[in-house]
Amino acid sequence: SYELTQPPSVSVSPGQTASITCSGDKLGDKYACWYQQKPGQSPVLVIYQDNKRPSGIPERFSGSNSGNTAKLTISGTQAMDEADYYCQAWDSSTVVFGGGTKLTVL
């Protein structure tokens, strides 16, 4: 079965740029999306179709996807961005989530 791999944790200082990767076989041939989940809350879509932001998502969130790796980038990271982030893609009519990355802003 298809797998998406994320680093368990990423740390970033306030105001700096955070990057979270998501790896999968030929992931660049699929569309990747990203969700943010804060403690006790439902996931929220922050990036779809590799690099598009839903309305209401700040411009500091951006995405890319090429080869075997998709990447979520948060520029000028704020304390409010501390959360778990999940990548997701479709493979053979099946939804696949990455294992999640805990972003710590310290």
Added chain:
Amino acid sequence: EVQLVQSGAEVKKPGESLKISCKGSGYSFTSYWIGWVRQMPGKGLEWMGIIYPGDSDTRYSPSFQGQVTISADKSISIVYLQWSSLKASDSAMYYCARRGLREVTDAFDMWGQGTMVTVSS
């Protein structure tokens, strides 16, 4: 307001049956796929399956095929997730989520608030 509202928390015993619900409002309910996602305590998101309320076309993750049943009643804009015999390992938060349309079709653009299921003797 466009939203998905899920049924409340459940506490059940092993072997009991359960049906939880997800009600859509504020949009054309029959035009969007609705998926179910499990999140075990302290763990990540797991896709369980998806249904198209317009015709009840349903797909399951291989990991959950035969373990749960997803159904829909389009007349009242509700999608269900049910178990015939719960296990302690079914204890988790369950989310319903709407699959987007057009350029958002590969993502879930709206999520319910979650239903906590606890299975304990």
